[in-house]
Amino acid sequence: MxxxxxxxxxxxxxxxxxxxxxxxxxxxxxxxxxxxxxxxxxxxxxxxxxxxxxxxxxxxxxxxxxxxxxxxxxxxxxxxxxxxxxxxxxxxxxxxxxxxxxxxxxxxxxxxxxxxxxxxxxxxxxxxxxxxxxxxxxxxxxxxxxxxxxxxxxxxxxxxxxxxxxxxxxxxxxxxxxxxxxxxxxxxxxxxxxxxxHARRLRDARRAERRAIAREMHDVLAHRISLLSVHAGALAYRSKQADAGTAPALSDAEVSASAQVIRGNAHQALEELREVLHILRTEGGEEGDGGTQTDGTEGTAAPQPRLEDIRHLVEEARAAGQPVEFRDEELRAGELPPRPQQQRTVYRAVQEGLTNARKHAPGAKVTVRLGGGPGGELTVEISNPLPSGSPGSPGGSSAPGIPAPGIPGAGAGLTGLSERVELEGGVLEHDGADGVFTLRARLPWPAR
Known part of the structure; x- marks a missing residue:
């Protein structure tokens, strides 16, 4: 040298x-x-x-x-x-x-x-x-x-x-x-x-790190910011209707409640961004033990999403006005819970499905299904009617009165989710048939 x-x-x-x-x-x-x-x-x-x-x-x-x-x-x-x-x-x-x-x-x-x-x-x-x-x-x-x-x-x-x-x-x-x-x-x-x-491995590691950052930022922030957009859009719509005289004016209490909701979601977005950065800075951030990560300096732990957190995710979507039906009767997680990383991937799949439905089919009913058990597969399926004019739609909207999509997106959500699922040895499928868009992830669930 x-x-x-x-x-x-x-x-x-x-x-x-x-x-x-x-x-x-x-x-x-x-x-x-x-x-x-x-x-x-x-x-x-x-x-x-x-x-x-x-x-x-x-x-x-x-x-x-x-x-x-x-x-x-x-x-x-x-x-x-x-x-x-x-x-x-x-x-x-x-x-x-x-x-x-x-x-x-x-x-x-x-x-x-x-x-x-x-x-x-x-x-x-x-x-x-x-x-x-x-x-x-x-x-x-x-x-x-x-x-x-x-x-x-x-x-x-x-x-x-x-x-x-x-x-x-x-x-x-x-x-x-x-x-x-x-x-x-x-x-x-x-x-x-x-x-x-070594230089090649370093370049590959940097590319993988950039992809991981992109996945985390999209999965966390896109969902939270889409909720902000829905709340702010609803507030602007009500104010416009009130100005036009077609609806009663918003009371101070309603305006304050809407502002509190927007502020709460913005605060939650910052907290989730902090957790994402904490994970990415922690060695082995993708392979946590027990679903938590520590940086070894502050002694703090960043909790990772689990299957039970999906209910809270669904409740947040419902609170934003998105009709969501959640079904997990076929899930036998009590016998042998999936690995924390698999649970996190399923959570991100549901998050991505709800965000996409909010962007591209606002107001449409979304159905979330969880199923599977040890020794088979862990499956998650998110489906929603296609909006009017979408490929695969039978002509007319499946949800009457749905306005045109107005929430921008990076178009990289499914790509990042596919990378997550492939890292776990699973398969990600998505298609639009008979007027319904379906996002399905299947992950291996070993018996031991």
Whole structure:
């Protein structure tokens, strides 16, 4: 991971090998030139100096060894120089440098130090399927030097053992470095993938949180504000009729009572909004225990709606002038009550059904049915006649005298309710047939 100062993890990029530094900024290493870092430049310089010094020492030793042909002694410094100079290009062209240095390393003693770095570099930067055959070629190329120098002196066995150990040792060292670098790159890729997954999960969580906020705000406020609209509309209608002389004027007591009702509903809307925000700010707000949530600081609990609260919801609708019939004779909740979250979902379904009926079919009779029991399904059904002109209406309004709908809506209530029901593993259905609109939710109700 790189910050603004060019630091990767705990190490600056300049102190990393070029391959790791390139990978740390998301640059692909394969198929493109890897720029040499400061660390690479220092290492290359030290390797070149070390290879030259080791070559000079080995050259002096080789010149004093008896049995070395004169022509090979004269050619030795040139071969050693070629091998040492090739070190500067070993990073970008590892395989080519290894093949070019093959005659020098196999025949020249002054190329001994450069050969260490070139063999190790082969194992570091070239995959095994290509580096192993080249290593075998190096072992085979030592045969001419063995025949020219070692056989006349009679130390064949010692020379073979030293040559094999020389090549295998530095090849194994390079292989270990390659494995370590591949591991680092793999861990970095996994870390990058994990960061990307974390960012994706965070975005999904934020979207889910926004959807939860939208559901709660709609379910709570739309219902309460629609009641406010009905009360205020009734008050305005009575006042207009009184001004037109077609109805008696409202008394001070009636105006005060209507204002109290409106004020009470507005106060209740604020209280329910506070409870919604309390739930959303509480960790695990969707999965309460016992239907309550606490924030851990004030020690307060926000009660969640239950099945028995549906009666109070129906009474509020009736008090606003909405005719509602409530039936729960088929509900066997006393045997094994549904989970609090399921009860809350059913409550929200009834709330949404009453709100929609108030908006789109004002004055129409609404029927609310609850049914089901443990081991089956928990069902809730809200139905009301379709207003005149609605799709599915048989022509004429099912509720004579119903005025045109005047309460605006966001149109997202059924979408949010469907999400709630699906989270509980249930199914939400709604249709308008034979002049009746029906909203039905079915939730699984396990026996245990």
């Amino acid at each position: 790189i910050d603004g100062s060019g630091v990767t993890g705990f190490a600056p990029r300049s102190l990393l090998p070029g391959e790791l530094a390139a990978a740390s900024v998301g640059a692909g290493v394969s198929g493109r030139k890897v720029r040499r870092t400061f660390r690479d430049g220092v290492v290359d310089g030290l390797l070149f100096i070390g290879a030259v010094m080791v070559g000079l020492v080995m050259l002096g030793t080789g010149q004093s060894t008896r049995g070395v042909p004169p022509w090979l002694q004269e050619l030795d410094p040139l071969l050693g120089a070629i091998a040492c100079l090739a070190l500067w290009w070993r990073r970008r062209f590892p395989l080519a440098v290894t093949l070019i240095a093959l005659p020098a390393i196999s025949m020249s003693t002054s190329a001994f130090g450069a050969g260490m770095a070139i063999i190790a570099n082969l194992a570091i930067r070239v995959p095994w399927d290509r580096s192993i055959p080249v290593l075998g070629l190096y072992l085979a190329s030592s045969v001419p030097n063995l025949l020219i120098v070692s056989v006349p002196r009679g130390d064949v066995g010692l020379t073979i053992a030293f040559t094999v150990a020389y090549y295998l040792l530095f090849f194994a060292w390079g292989s270990a470095l390659r494995a370590r670098r591949l591991l680092v790159l793999k861990l970095r890729e996994e870390a990058d993938r994990e960061r990307a997954d």
